[in-house]
Amino acid sequence: MAATKTDMLMQVLRDRIARRALGPGDRMPSIRRFAEQMKVSPSTVVEAYDRLAAEGVISAKRGSGFYVSNSNLPPMKLTPAGSPQTRNVDPFWVSRQSLDAQPGAVQPGCGWLPEDWMPHEAMRKGLRTLAKSDAATLTNYAPARGSLVLRRCLLGRFAEESLSATPEHLMLTASASQALDLICRLLLRPGDTVLVDDPGYFNFRALLRAHQVNVIGVPYTREGPDLAAFEAALAGAPRLYITNSALHNPTGATLSPQIAHRLLALAAAHELTIVEDDTFVDLEPEPSPRLAVLDGLNRVLKIGGFSKTLSASVRCGYIAGRADWIEALVDLQVATSFGGPSPVATELLAHVLTGGGYRKHIAELHRRLAGARKAVAAQLAPLGITPWTLPRGGFYLWCRFPEGTDTGDIAQRAMEDNVMLAPGNVFSPSQSATRFMRFNVTQMSDPRAHEALAKAMAA
Amino acid sequence: MAATKTDMLMQVLRDRIARRALGPGDRMPSIRRFAEQMKVSPSTVVEAYDRLAAEGVISAKRGSGFYVSNSNLPPMKLTPAGSPQTRNVDPFWVSRQSLDAQPGAVQPGCGWLPEDWMPHEAMRKGLRTLAKSDAATLTNYAPARGSLVLRRCLLGRFAEESLSATPEHLMLTASASQALDLICRLLLRPGDTVLVDDPGYFNFRALLRAHQVNVIGVPYTREGPDLAAFEAALAGAPRLYITNSALHNPTGATLSPQIAHRLLALAAAHELTIVEDDTFVDLEPEPSPRLAVLDGLNRVLKIGGFSKTLSASVRCGYIAGRADWIEALVDLQVATSFGGPSPVATELLAHVLTGGGYRKHIAELHRRLAGARKAVAAQLAPLGITPWTLPRGGFYLWCRFPEGTDTGDIAQRAMEDNVMLAPGNVFSPSQSATRFMRFNVTQMSDPRAHEALAKAMAA
Numbered sequence: 001m002a003a004t005k006t007d008m009l010m011q012v013l014r015d016r017i018a019r020r021a022l023g024p025g026d027r028m029p030s031i032r033r034f035a036e037q038m039k040v041s042p043s044t045v046v047e048a049y050d051r052l053a054a055e056g057v058i059s060a061k062r063g064s065g066f067y068v069s070n071s072n073l074p075p076m077k078l079t080p081a082g083s084p085q086t087r088n089v090d091p092f093w094v095s096r097q098s099l100d101a102q103p104g105a106v107q108p109g110c111g112w113l114p115e116d117w118m119p120h121e122a123m124r125k126g127l128r129t130l131a132k133s134d135a136a137t138l139t140n141y142a143p144a145r146g147s148l149v150l151r152r153c154l155l156g157r158f159a160e161e162s163l164s165a166t167p168e169h170l171m172l173t174a175s176a177s178q179a180l181d182l183i184c185r186l187l188l189r190p191g192d193t194v195l196v197d198d199p200g201y202f203n204f205r206a207l208l209r210a211h212q213v214n215v216i217g218v219p220y221t222r223e224g225p226d227l228a229a230f231e232a233a234l235a236g237a238p239r240l241y242i243t244n245s246a247l248h249n250p251t252g253a254t255l256s257p258q259i260a261h262r263l264l265a266l267a268a269a270h271e272l273t274i275v276e277d278d279t280f281v282d283l284e285p286e287p288s289p290r291l292a293v294l295d296g297l298n299r300v301l302k303i304g305g306f307s308k309t310l311s312a313s314v315r316c317g318y319i320a321g322r323a324d325w326i327e328a329l330v331d332l333q334v335a336t337s338f339g340g341p342s343p344v345a346t347e348l349l350a351h352v353l354t355g356g357g358y359r360k361h362i363a364e365l366h367r368r369l370a371g372a373r374k375a376v377a378a379q380l381a382p383l384g385i386t387p388w389t390l391p392r393g394g395f396y397l398w399c400r401f402p403e404g405t406d407t408g409d410i411a412q413r414a415m416e417d418n419v420m421l422a423p424g425n426v427f428s429p430s431q432s433a434t435r436f437m438r439f440n441v442t443q444m445s446d447p448r449a450h451e452a453l454a455k456a457m458a459a
Numbered sequence: 460m461a462a463t464k465t466d467m468l469m470q471v472l473r474d475r476i477a478r479r480a481l482g483p484g485d486r487m488p489s490i491r492r493f494a495e496q497m498k499v500s501p502s503t504v505v506e507a508y509d510r511l512a513a514e515g516v517i518s519a520k521r522g523s524g525f526y527v528s529n530s531n532l533p534p535m536k537l538t539p540a541g542s543p544q545t546r547n548v549d550p551f552w553v554s555r556q557s558l559d560a561q562p563g564a565v566q567p568g569c570g571w572l573p574e575d576w577m578p579h580e581a582m583r584k585g586l587r588t589l590a591k592s593d594a595a596t597l598t599n600y601a602p603a604r605g606s607l608v609l610r611r612c613l614l615g616r617f618a619e620e621s622l623s624a625t626p627e628h629l630m631l632t633a634s635a636s637q638a639l640d641l642i643c644r645l646l647l648r649p650g651d652t653v654l655v656d657d658p659g660y661f662n663f664r665a666l667l668r669a670h671q672v673n674v675i676g677v678p679y680t681r682e683g684p685d686l687a688a689f690e691a692a693l694a695g696a697p698r699l700y701i702t703n704s705a706l707h708n709p710t711g712a713t714l715s716p717q718i719a720h721r722l723l724a725l726a727a728a729h730e731l732t733i734v735e736d737d738t739f740v741d742l743e744p745e746p747s748p749r750l751a752v753l754d755g756l757n758r759v760l761k762i763g764g765f766s767k768t769l770s771a772s773v774r775c776g777y778i779a780g781r782a783d784w785i786e787a788l789v790d791l792q793v794a795t796s797f798g799g800p801s802p803v804a805t806e807l808l809a810h811v812l813t814g815g816g817y818r819k820h821i822a823e824l825h826r827r828l829a830g831a832r833k834a835v836a837a838q839l840a841p842l843g844i845t846p847w848t849l850p851r852g853g854f855y856l857w858c859r860f861p862e863g864t865d866t867g868d869i870a871q872r873a874m875e876d877n878v879m880l881a882p883g884n885v886f887s888p889s890q891s892a893t894r895f896m897r898f899n900v901t902q903m904s905d906p907r908a909h910e911a912l913a914k915a916m917a918a
Contacts (some may be wrong), residue, residue, distance in 0.1 A: 007498065008467040016476040023651050025730065026696045039466065095793050099603040118598035124590045127597075127803075131586035138586075139577035139770045144558040174633045174774070177797040185669065190649075192482055206794035210644065237485045271484055311598045314801040315633070334554050335665035339635035342774040343802060344586075 005040055010148050011050040012038070017057060017068055028058055028066040077273045088286040091202040091209070093411075094422045103419055106446045108439050108453075109411070109422030111249075112312050113395060117368070117442055119352060123311060126351035130344060137347055141339050146172025146318075147346035153353050154318055161281075163293045163302070168323040171330055172340045174316035176279050176305035177203060180242065182329050183275055183301055183319065184211045185336075188239055195233050195241040197225060199398070199427035199436070201249040204242050217429030220251060222389050224259035227266070234270045241272055246288050247280040249397040250427050252391025260289040267299055279310035283394040285366045297321050308351055309362060314348055316341040340387070369395055372441040379450060380439070383457060388436070397439045405457070407437040413456035418450055463498055468507040470667045471497070476516060476527055478577030487517055487525040550665040550872075553881045559879055567898050567906045567912075568870070570708075571771050572854065576827065576901055578811060578820045585810035589803065590650050596806055600798050603789050605631025605777075606805035612812050613777055620740075622752045622761070627782040630789055631799045635664060635738050635764035635776035639701065642734055642760055642778065643670045644795075647698055654692050654700040658857070658886035658895065660708040660736070663701050670788060676888030681708060681848050683718035686725070700731055705747050706739035709886050709897035710857040711850025719748040726758055737763040742853040744825045756780055765808055768821060769790060773807055775800040828854055831900040838909060839898070842916060847895070856898045864916070866896040872915035878908055 016022045028034075028049065035042040049066050052058045058066045076080040098110035130137070139306040143436030145151065151170050158165050188194065190212035196204050198217025207214050216233050218241075219226040225243065245255045267274055276291045281304060292302035301321035306314065317331060333340055352358055375399060377387050384402040389399070401407055414421050422440075443449070475481045487493075487508060494501040508525050511517045557569035589596070604610065610629050617624050632638040647653065649671035657662050657676025667674050675692050677700075678685040679708045684702070686874060704714045726733055733810050735750045749875060751761035760780035765773065792799055811817055835856060836846050843861040850856070860866055866882040881899075883892030902908070 005464070005467065008464065008471065011497075012467065012470050012474060015471065023648065023696065023698065032487045038470075085614075092790055092793060095797065096603060096790070099600055099793065111602065113596045113598075115594035118594065120594040120597045123597045127586050127590035131583045131590070135574035135577065135579040137772060138579045138582045139572075139574045139772055141558055141571065141766075141771045144555060174637075175796050175798075177795060178633075181795040189482065203794065203797060206790075210791055210794045237482065239482065307600075311803075312600045313596060313598055315796075315798075315801040315804075329553055331555070331665075333667055334551060334558065335662065336636060336640040337634050338554065338662060338773075339558055339634075339774075342804060343772040344770075344807070345804070348803070414499070436667055 005044050006047045009038060009040065009044060010052055013048065013052060013189075014057065019433065022068050024068055026068045027064075028068065028173065029328065030065065046131075052152050083234070091206040091426055094202055094420075094426050095206070097420050098417070101420055102333075105418045105420055106443065106449045106452070107420045108449050109420045110443060112307060113309075113365075113442050117365065118309075118311060119297075119357065122355055122357050122361070123314075123348070125355070128350045129351055130348055133347060140343065142172075142341070142346065143430045144334055144339060145170070145326075146316075146340040147163075147343055147350065149320075150316070150350040150353075152239040154320075158320065159342060161287060161290065161293055163297070163320075165297060165320055169297055169326060170318060170320050171326050171333070172346060173303075173317040173319060174337060174341050175315050176277065176303050176307070178337075179303040179305070179319045180204070180275060180277070181207055181210075182332050183303070183321075184208070184240070185332055186325065186328055187273060188213050192197045192240075193236045193238040195230070195238045195272075196429060197243055197248065198429050199250055199424065199433050200242075200429075201244065202426045205429060206357070208242075215429055220248065220253065222251075222253045223256035223373070224253070227259060227262055230263065231266060234272065237270075238272060240275060241267065242275045243291075244277045244280060245290055246278060246284050247391060247394035247396070247459040249280070250396055250422070251389060252394050253389050253429045253437065254288045254392060255291075260291055260294055262296055264291060264300075268434065272299070274300045274411050276300055276302050278302055279308055280394055282309040282362050283365065283369065285370075285393045292320065301325070302380045302434050306353075309365060310349060310352055310358075314345045316345050316349055353387075366393065369393065369441070372444075373397060376439060376441040383454060395440050395442045397441055399437055399439060401435045401457075402442055403435070406434050408434065408454070410452065410456040413459055414452040417448065417450035417452040417455065421445045421453070462504050465510065467504045467693050468497060468499065468503060469511055469839060472507065472511060473516065475671065483527055485527045486523075487527065489524065493833070542845055550661040550668070550885055553661055553879075553885050554665070556874070558881050560879055564877045565908045566879045567902045567908050568879045569899055570901060571766060571822075571899075572768075572901050576824065577768075578816065581811045581816050581820070582700075582773075582807070584814070585807045587849045588810055589807055592806065594907060596802050599802065601631075601800070601802045601805065603793055603798060604629070605775075605799040606802055606809065607701050608810075609775070609805040609809040610777075612809050613779075613798050617779065620746060620749065620752055622749070622756070622779070624756060624779055625782075628756055628785060629777060629779050630785050630792070631805060632762075632776040632778060632792065633796060633800050635736065635762050635766070636666065637796075638762040638764070638776040638778045639663070639734060639736065640666055640669075641670075641791050641795075642762070642780075643667070643699070644791055645784065645787055646732060647672050651699075652695045652697040654689070654697045654731075656702055656707065657888050658709055658883065659701075659888070660703065661885045664888060667701075674888055679707060679712065681710075681712050682715035683712070684722065686718060686721055689722065690725055693725060693731065696729075697731060699734060700726065701734045701736065702750075703736045703739060704749055705737060705743050706850060706853040706855070708739070708840055709855055709881070711853050711855045712848050712850060713851060714750075716748045719750055719753055723750060723754050723759075726753075731758070733759045735759055735761050737761055738767055739853055741768040741821050742824065742828065744829075744852045747851075751779065760784070765812075769808060769811055773804045775804050775808055789888060827850065828852065828900070831903075832856060835898060835900040835903050840904065842913060844896075854899050854901045856900055858896055858898060860894045860896065860916075862894070865893050867893065868913070869896070869915040872918055873911040876907065876911040876914065878911035880912070 193214045197220040292300045305317040411421040411423040422438040424436030652673045656679040751759045763775035869879040870882040881897040883895030
């Protein structure tokens with residue numbers, strides 16, 4: 001059957017309602033005016049309105065015309081209202097449970113180091129120094145791109161990684177997550193398609209949900225994304241690919257130079273922009289290939305922060321990328337946050353980063369982490385839990401459980417013992433990581449972690 | 460002429476491109492598939508594609524079909540690329556010029572106090588105390604709603620204003636601007652309509668531009684928004700009204716109890732949500748009516764921060780509102796920033812706020828500000844510049860210039876002397892404040908401010 005003009009009119013109106021050109025509660029255009037505008041007869045408009053009303057998309061109010069139904073688009077809802085079971089595979093599960101943990105909780109599922117692994121003495125010293133700084137630092141806004149001291153310090157670190165950039169290529173943000181959020185606001189529109197790794201960092205998906213985009217997961221291998229799957233996904237004309245190259249979260253895998261190179265060639269051929277999250281850079285004992293370095297900040301935006309090795313309390317992230325994008329991102333940050341991170345925060349970070357003790361702290365971290373990874377792998381083996389790969393650095397072990405295990409169930413049970421775990425499916429857009437779990441090896445020393453895990457597996 | 464099916468097909472496609480269901484560079488649906496989907500003949504699709512290609516909306520690639528042109532929707536651009544003249548009335552003008560001021564700039568246009576008016580000694584003391592706090596405060600994330608110490612401190616202050624709220628009604632954010640941004644993300648969709656004051660705070664408009672909504676200005680009188688205009692604007696079914704009630708920015712006017720009450724009644728009748736920005740609360744010598752208090756956090760969300768009286772360097776804001784909205788806003792903040800403001804920041808703020816010296820600092824500020832408002836009004840009078848109203852508190856004077864003056868021109872000229880002014884139209888959605896300017900009376904003591912102003916007016 002051929003579409004009638006009424007069908008097509010209905011489609012136009014549905015599209016307008018979907019993109020909220022007509023919002024909930026809005027009065028529909030008057031029949032006469034809309035008929036003139038669309039160059040159809042008023043009776044065609046009446047028929048379209050009647051049929052949309054029958055569908056519940058709009059509703060008639062006696063004597064005053066048609067209105068868009070309020071049920072079409074509720075306020076943005078990121079999480080289903082459902083039961084704990086449905087929250088199980090929710091990308092928010094790990095973050096909310098770990099940020100708002102009960103007192104005394106054990107958190108092998110969380111994404112940070114215990115406080116006694118962090119350089120708090122250097123922080124204390126930095127705070128005492130900051131207490132002597134000038135009044136402007138303590139009470140004024142930072143420049144729109146953020147403190148120049150910290151930007152220079154970052155540019156120096158980039159140069160060590162063979163990434164040459166100037167201050168125009170760099171801005172500071174309130175966190176690495178906010179860095180990604182600003183990029184998504186600049187480059188994405190609702191309905192766009194974005195590629196992420198499967199498994200990959202759960203908060204990428206939570207954030208992308210807030211942007212109302214379609215997320216496609218690309219299987220992640222021990223050497224980087226599966227290129228055949230990546231190439232196939234390019235047919236969906238994605239706008240962005242978001243990844244961690246160094247010490248991939250959750251697997252701890254490392255991108256190989258070959259895959260890095262071919263990935264960039266594919267991205268260039270398909271005009272794809274890449275966001276490379278380099279949050280784990282300081283946890284790598286030996287540097288690995290970086291997309292941003294190979295590409296020279298052309299189509300790759302590099303983001304990062306300081307929460308993994310310095311402090312998650314002092315919030316600060318950064319974006320490095322094309323100067324024109326950075327300029328537009330700075331405007332966006334001014335509009336939405338009125339400036340970047342606190343000068344108090346950035347001075348403190350610069351103080352610790354440039355202090356002599358930071359490199360020593362990092363070397364010591366590498367040593368302790370290598371020991372902890374080995375110890376936890378040994379501790380998990382008797383339970384039939386084995387690492388999928390042995391990461392070169394960092395604090396994650398991505399582990400496979402015995403056949404038939406649902407790590408979501410295990411995480412739910414362990415919660416009853418106040419042990420917070422990170423079940424595989426929170427990392428998996430395709431929900432194909434039921435038998436996997438991410439362990440933070442630095443949060444496993446409390447015997448309750450192992451006890452709760454063994455108990456939950458036995459249940 | 461009646462619309463043909465081709466016309467309507469073109470409209471469907473334009474709508475899809477506008478909402479980026481089809482994005483720049485995307486291949487258009489195949490002719491056969493799209494004809495089937497839309498129940499039209501392939502020749503109708505071909506005609507629609509040809510005509511859209513003639514308009515430049517899509518383009519044909521030899522042998523491979525039609526693609527959406529890249530020019531349709533560039534990355535989000537918040538500012539016109541134009542000349543300094545067009546930047547003149549840009550809502551970003553004041554923020555970017557003042558955040559990135561040249562060294563030695565005089566800034567009567569900025570929105571903050573000079574550093575020597577701020578409690579930097581209390582800050583120094585707070586930093587020294589913070590240096591002794593536990594390692595977790597220095598290196599861990601805050602709970603998702605932010606530090607309980609600072610939330611309790613805020614709830615105590617709310618109670619003094621007769622606003623009773625519990626911890627579930629309150630969350631901390633990275634800044635007051637970010638508080639508003641999160642609310643807009645939760646409640647608005649592109650194309651929605653939002654009411655703001657005219658004149659009103661320029662960054663509300665910059666932020667709303669990032670949300671791609673329609674902004675309608677409601678004239679602001681000496682007692683609050685003009686209710687007749689407000690009521691008329693309700694016909695456009697706005698979703699939000701954003702305002703400052705206490706010491707309205709830029710006018711310094713105070714909302715009257717009568718207007719507050721009638722405003723809330725209108726909002727209730729039209730299911731309008733109100734955001735009340737209470738950033739200037741501590742600069743009010745005597746409390747004035749608050750929408751959030753009258754309404755009891757039902758349809759009013761209250762936001763604020765600490766940048767005006769404590770520190771703009773330590774970034775922190777808050778949102779108080781309905782518990783279910785706060786819960787959804789917390790999810791949004793976790794997704795987009797991974798948690799709220801730094802515990803280091805919030806502990807420092809709580810330390811200063813609860814310290815004995817803060818009330819004394821505020822009393823002293825009120826005294827100095829009253830003197831500065833009077834002095835600056837007297838200083839401006841000989842130039843024919845007169846305050847529109849005499850504010851009860853705060854640091855702004857909204858002033859009228861002699862007939863025929865364009866304050867945008869004056870601000871441009873003063874920039875040449877490194878004096879940054881805030882011309883009226885950056886505050887005016889209707890661009891009807893050509894003869895007005897906002898002065899920050901605390902930034903006028905440098906004689907260059909008056910000299911540059913007199914020189915620019917004489918030119």
